[in-house]
Amino acid sequence: MRRIPRLRPEPVLLGLLVVLTLASISFGTTSVRPADLFAVESTRAALAWSVIVEIRLPRTLLALLTGGSLGLSGAVLQGLLRNPLADPGILGISALASLGAVLAFYFGLWSVAAGGVTGGLLAALLLIGLAGRRAGTLTLLLAGVALSSFAVALTALALNLAPSPLAAYEMMFWLLGSVADRSWSHLQLATPLILLGWGLLLATRRGLTALALGEDVAHSLGIDLPRLRLLAITGTACCVGAAVAVAGSIGFVGLVVPHLLRAWVGHDPGRLLIASGLGGAALLLAADLAIRAVAQGPELKLGVATALVGAPFFLWQVLRMREAP
Amino acid sequence: MIRSPLLLRLVLGLILIAGPAAATEAPRRIVSANLCADRLVLALADPGRVVAVSPFAADPLVSTVAEAARGVPVTQGGVEQILAFAPDLVVLGAFNNPATGMLLERLGIRVHRLGTASSLEAVRGEIRALAAALGVPERGEAMIAAMAAGFDHLPRLDHPVAAAIYQAGGWSAGRGTLADDLFTRIGLTNITAASGRNGFAALPLETLVAAAPGLIVVESMGEEAPSQAGELLRHPVLAARQVRTITVPMRLWACPDPALVAAAALIAAAAP
Amino acid sequence: MTRLVWNGISLDKAGRRVLDRIELTLHAGELLGIVGPNGAGKSALLRCAVGLDRPNAGQMQLEDRPLVRLPATERARRIAYLPQTTEAAWPISVRAAVALGRLPHGDGTSLRDQAAITRALAAVGLTDLADRPLTTLSGGERALALLARALAVEADFLLFDEPLAALDPHRQLAVIEVLVAEAAAGRGVGLVLHDLSLAARFCPRLALLAEGRMLALGPPERALSDEKLAQAYAIQAHRDQVEGAHLLVPWRRLPPVSES
Numbered sequence: 075m076r077r078i079p080r081l082r083p084e085p086v087l088l089g090l091l092v093v094l095t096l097a098s099i100s101f102g103t104t105s106v107r108p109a110d111l112f113a114v115e116s117t118r119a120a121l122a123w124s125v126i127v128e129i130r131l132p133r134t135l136l137a138l139l140t141g142g143s144l145g146l147s148g149a150v151l152q153g154l155l156r157n158p159l160a161d162p163g164i165l166g167i168s169a170l171a172s173l174g175a176v177l178a179f180y181f182g183l184w185s186v187a188a189g190g191v192t193g194g195l196l197a198a199l200l201l202i203g204l205a206g207r208r209a210g211t212l213t214l215l216l217a218g219v220a221l222s223s224f225a226v227a228l229t230a231l232a233l234n235l236a237p238s239p240l241a242a243y244e245m246m247f248w249l250l251g252s253v254a255d256r257s258w259s260h261l262q263l264a265t266p267l268i269l270l271g272w273g274l275l276l277a278t279r280r281g282l283t284a285l286a287l288g289e290d291v292a293h294s295l296g297i298d299l300p301r302l303r304l305l306a307i308t309g310t311a312c313c314v315g316a317a318v319a320v321a322g323s324i325g326f327v328g329l330v331v332p333h334l335l336r337a338w339v340g341h342d343p344g345r346l347l348i349a350s351g352l353g354g355a356a357l358l359l360a361a362d363l364a365i366r367a368v369a370q371g372p373e374l375k376l377g378v379a380t381a382l383v384g385a386p387f388f389l390w391q392v393l394r395m396r397e398a399p
Numbered sequence: 400m401i402r403s404p405l406l407l408r409l410v411l412g413l414i415l416i417a418g419p420a421a422a423t424e425a426p427r428r429i430v431s432a433n434l435c436a437d438r439l440v441l442a443l444a445d446p447g448r449v450v451a452v453s454p455f456a457a458d459p460l461v462s463t464v465a466e467a468a469r470g471v472p473v474t475q476g477g478v479e480q481i482l483a484f485a486p487d488l489v490v491l492g493a494f495n496n497p498a499t500g501m502l503l504e505r506l507g508i509r510v511h512r513l514g515t516a517s518s519l520e521a522v523r524g525e526i527r528a529l530a531a532a533l534g535v536p537e538r539g540e541a542m543i544a545a546m547a548a549g550f551d552h553l554p555r556l557d558h559p560v561a562a563a564i565y566q567a568g569g570w571s572a573g574r575g576t577l578a579d580d581l582f583t584r585i586g587l588t589n590i591t592a593a594s595g596r597n598g599f600a601a602l603p604l605e606t607l608v609a610a611a612p613g614l615i616v617v618e619s620m621g622e623e624a625p626s627q628a629g630e631l632l633r634h635p636v637l638a639a640r641q642v643r644t645i646t647v648p649m650r651l652w653a654c655p656d657p658a659l660v661a662a663a664a665l666i667a668a669a670a671p
Numbered sequence: 672m673t674r675l676v677w678n679g680i681s682l683d684k685a686g687r688r689v690l691d692r693i694e695l696t697l698h699a700g701e702l703l704g705i706v707g708p709n710g711a712g713k714s715a716l717l718r719c720a721v722g723l724d725r726p727n728a729g730q731m732q733l734e735d736r737p738l739v740r741l742p743a744t745e746r747a748r749r750i751a752y753l754p755q756t757t758e759a760a761w762p763i764s765v766r767a768a769v770a771l772g773r774l775p776h777g778d779g780t781s782l783r784d785q786a787a788i789t790r791a792l793a794a795v796g797l798t799d800l801a802d803r804p805l806t807t808l809s810g811g812e813r814a815l816a817l818l819a820r821a822l823a824v825e826a827d828f829l830l831f832d833e834p835l836a837a838l839d840p841h842r843q844l845a846v847i848e849v850l851v852a853e854a855a856a857g858r859g860v861g862l863v864l865h866d867l868s869l870a871a872r873f874c875p876r877l878a879l880l881a882e883g884r885m886l887a888l889g890p891p892e893r894a895l896s897d898e899k900l901a902q903a904y905a906i907q908a909h910r911d912q913v914e915g916a917h918l919l920v921p922w923r924r925l926p927p928v929s930e931s
Contacts (some may be wrong), residue, residue: 104483121482124506131481243494255478255498257505258901284450284774286761287820290754294721295774295824296747341761341804371454372475 083252085336091138094359098134099126103366114358121345132261133378136253137362137376138355139261139268140321145348146352148328150275153343154284155214158336161328162314165214170197171318173225176245178231187263187319194315197221198307214303244262251322251377253362264316271313274305276347281305283344319396324377326384327354333391421600425534426509432476432499433492434461435654436513438524440490441467442656443542444533451484459648463658478502488532516655518580524544524657542657549660553667556586560613560670561592563602571602577652578616581659585667587614608636613671615644618652646671673699675750675828675859679729680719682712682883687713691883692729697861699827704874705863706895708904711880713863714755717830720861721752739806747775751826755833757817762804765797765816772823791823794849796842810837818846828859836868847873869910871895871919879903891917901925910918 100108102125110122144162151160162168172239178185204217219227229249233242281302282293293299317324331353332346339345365374413488431440435454440449441464449471449472453463455467474480478499481489489501492513500510516522523543530539562582564572572578573589573596582589590610591602607615615637651662672830675697678706682690688714688767697703705713716723720731721740723920731738731751741749751772759768769788779788792798805816814837821829829850835843843866851873855858864870870877870891877894879887887894900906905925911918 102823103477103479106483108478121485124482128506129482129502161595234531244497247496255496255502257498257502259501259505260498280774282779284771286763287768287817288754288757290718290723290752291757291771291820293723293751294747295752296755297746297774300742329874336761340767341763342767342856343761373477 076180081121082350084352086357087349087396090356091352091359094356094363095138096136098137098359098363101363101366118352128257129255130259133253135360136256136264136321137262137359138260139265140253140300140317140324141327141358142351142355143271143317144273144324144327144358145271145331146275146351147314148349148354149332149343149346150278150282150306151310151328152332153285153346154278156285156288157215158333160215160331161325162310163221163325163328165201165218165307165310166223167194167197167201167218167307168316168318168323169222169225169229170194170200171315172249172323173229173232174315174318176229176249179248181247187316190214190319191267191312191315193225194311194318195308196375197225198311201307208286209374212337215260229267247375248322249325249377251380252373252375253321254373256320260320268313270309270349271309271316274309274312278302278305278309279344279347281291282347283342286341286343297385322377324358324380326380326388327357331357334341400579407658425481426486428484428486428489429488429533430455430474430481430484430486431490432474432481433490433495433513435656436490436492436529437468437565438462438464438654438656438658439513439529440533441471443530443535452669461653463650463656468488478506482506484507490532508584513655517577519577519584519659520580522577522655522659522670536655539596546597546657546660549657550584550663553585553663554670556667556670557561558589560587561590561593561610562587562614562616562666563607563612564616564618565602565607566618569601569603571596571600573597573602577655577659581652581663581666585663585670604634605634608640613641614666615642616666617644617646618649619646643671672732673827673927674762675720675861677716677719677729678733680716680726680731681728682715682719682724682726684715684724687883688883691717693880693883693885694897695878695885695888697859699859700854701860701876702704702860702874704870704877705861705879705880706865706867706877707886708868708884711903712883713880714832715883716880717752717832717861717863721750721859724771731788732757739862743776747826749826750814750828751821751824751831751835751860753818753821753829753831755836759769759805759813764802765808765819766792766801768805768816769801769819772820775824776914787823787825789860793821794822795819796845811839815842815846815885816837822853826858828861829853830861833865834862835869837865843869867895867919867921871917873916891919895919 104125106122106125108126110118111126113119113122135367148161151162151165152158171190171194174189174196178189200221201214201217204220233245281292281297284295284297289299332350334352335349336346339349358376361379361383362376363380365376368374406638427448428450429440429444429448431437432448434453434455437452441452441456446467451472452468453476455472455552456463456471458466462468462643472484474484476495476499481503486508488509490511490513491514493515500512503510511529513529514525516525527536527539530536531535538627564578572589575597576599579589590607590612591600593610594602594606596602640665645666647662647665651658651665677693677695679692680690682789687761704849707715709711715724733741738746766788769791770779770784772791773784773787777784788847792801797815797819798814800812805813808816814834818834821831835846838846847869850860850862862874875890877889877891878885879894881901886903887899897907900908907925907926909920909922909925
């Protein structure tokens with residue numbers, strides 16, 4: 075592949091991530107700073123430890139893992155379906171993961187995570203079953219839309235049948251997406267599955283690059299298409315399912331980030347993967363930082379923030395596409 | 400900011416692996432991060448011991464302890480902010496982020512969770528439990544006794560009255576809800592419960608009218624009471640029968656605390 | 672000797688018999704033309720060879736080994752396929768598109784890969800347009816880029832489905848010359864062509880398909896004899912010899928002939 079003779083996205087994004095991570099553990103809703111860790115006064119040092127290591131750090135890491143999962147899976151799905159509209163939300167994986175988590179809500183944290191991943195994997199199985207192993211892109215997209223609508227309807231039903239308005243309220247707020255006050259317990263739960271998902275997704279790089287000229291050419295180049303689809307779908311189910319389970323439903327990252335970075339990687343679908351992972355992590359962490367910086371009243375939910383920014387951005391992209399020759 | 404030796408010991412304990420601190424002494428730095436918790440905590444605990452409350456505590460629209468909340472620092476409810484108050488007890492409620500309670504406990508801070516009560520018995524249980532956690536069980540009993548006396552002094556009904564809570568959209572409270580228990584205590588027949596509905600259920604207008612209601616109870620957010628009741632009365636079916644309605648401010652029965660007595664009094668007084 | 676064999680291939684699709692007991696061998700160093708009317712099964716013939724369609728009967732063989740036993744990557748290295756239509760989903764550069772042909776060999780960055788890409792671009796005359804996005808090219812230029820992609824594989828067998836369709840006469844002749852050279856260099860080239868004149872002029876051997884069956888196999892005079900043309904196309908052609916090559920131009924339509 076020809077190298078783009080300008081700044082490469084991967085180092086830039088990595089640098090941005092480092093800056094954002096440092097900012098995220100340095101600033102929060104109080105004035106505790108990393109320097110306080112070394113304070114002479116032991117109480118200040120102890121407080122700083124609690125705040126930075128037990129509160130800000132897990133939150134930061136979870137934002138990175140979630141954002142990375144969303145960006146990466148968005149890029150993979152767009153490359154697989156050869157459609158810039160694809161993202162884990164579109165294929166119904168996020169919706170079923172949310173449903174799984176909501177149903178498991180009252181059985182405690184571990185069940186919520188298990189529910190989320192089960193939902194995600196169920197979505198994967200249903201997708202493969204509905205669309206068939208040898209099905210084309212259109213079938214896959216339609217299956218995803220059907221699955222998504224179904225899951226959203228069932229979630230609405232679950233809210234409707236909630237044992238009390240309080241329970242419905244809790245579920246609704248959780249669904250809006252947040253990484254606030256998440257701890258190392260949440261990380262322990264989600265990280266192995268997320269990393270597994272990343273492994274599966276990154277294995278699709280070569281196949282996605284080959285798909286740039288269509289499925290027939292990709293097949294003739296030796297790519298096993300059903301296996302590629304399986305990797306993409308199960309990888310997405312694992313990392314998005316786990317992320318949704320601990321952070322709720324956060325959208326638009328998987329849609330927006332690959333869009334932003336595609337031209338920068340020379341439109342190479344394979345190369346887009348790592349860039350999108352880094353970009354998604356950076357975007358979500360930046361959004362979370364913004365929320366904490368602005369928070370004067372009740373905290374804005376992360377999913378709401380990404381939707382508020384993501385939807386207009388997407389609309390703008392659509393308008394731009396219309397004007398292009 | 401943190402000077403007390405007790406506090407020093409407590410905060411240092413955070414960096415050791417510690418379970419929740421043994422509750423042998425009454426907490427002295429209480430943070431309440433929930434409206435219902437605020438109302439009870441400010442009513443039960445010594446003023447000096449409450450170091451932070453939620454932003455709602457000072458809002459007279461929803462709080463019954465707005466006066467007491469004046470001057471008390473406010474916290475939005477995130478663990479980072481709560482930690483800054485160096486609490487030894489944090490009272491959370493049903494509407495808090497579940498992760499908050501988990502993280503606080505992980506850090507070795509005692510957490511008391513106030514539940515939602517679906518009966519008067521449960522309300523008593525919540526008050527007792529919170530009073531115990533605050534180290535003032537006798538005040539909890541006193542509050543409960545006062546509530547009982549308040550209920551005893553409600554006007555007696557000399558004939559059966561069928562009533563229902565009825566909101567725009569048909570929402571009502573059936574068997575097994577706090578409202579239902581309140582109706583029973585007052586001596587009203589809950590139409591929604593009688594029709595076999597449990598929990599928060601929708602009550603069809605037909606069923607309501609067929610039961611010949613003597614009183615319809617409506618919730619309102621604020622003092623602009625007429626609007627909700629007005630909406631309902633406008634329905635020809637209800638207007639024709641000239642059914643009595645009473646609007647009860649949300650504030651009075653949002654929480655498991657003594658304000659329920661005032662709600663009951665309003666309703667009992669309105670019964671024909 | 673290296674050869675690609677269609678051994679009794681039959682293929683059914685949507686209840687229709689698309690290919691009926693086809694026996695065909697493509698030898699290394701040969702330029703084989705595959706001709707026939709619309710719907711004859713020409714594309715299906717190539718698709719079976721690369722595993723895009725699975726035959727209901729018969730077997731594809733590469734040097735007497737069943738093709739299905741070959742690992743996909745090795746098959747991709749030995750056989751290059753150019754489909755009739757290709758849609759590029761993303762505006763990748765011409766060079767990036769051509770580089771895809773090197774995927775069976777690695778990731779496309781080695782010196783050998785670079786050399787192959789450069790050669791392929793030069794062969795089709797697109798060296799100057801190498802950095803342009805594929806989607807900004809004209810139809811003919813895009814066809815050349817996709818052809819270059821298939822050439823870059825440097826496979827032993829080239830199976831191209833109507834590579835000349837979108838090209839102007841100059842480019843058509845240029846490409847045919849490239850393919851003749853590839854065959855001369857020892858590759859087995861199988862071309863599906865709809866232009867009978869080009870087929871008759873450049874292909875020493877032709878396979879004539881109609882309704883899934885092989886009607887004729889042999890040099891143009893035999894495969895495209897008057898009788899065969901009437902049977903397969905219901906046309907009459909004008910023939911001549913020019914510069915030692917067979918000139919064949921479809922001339923007149925005939926009333927449709929029923930199969931005997």
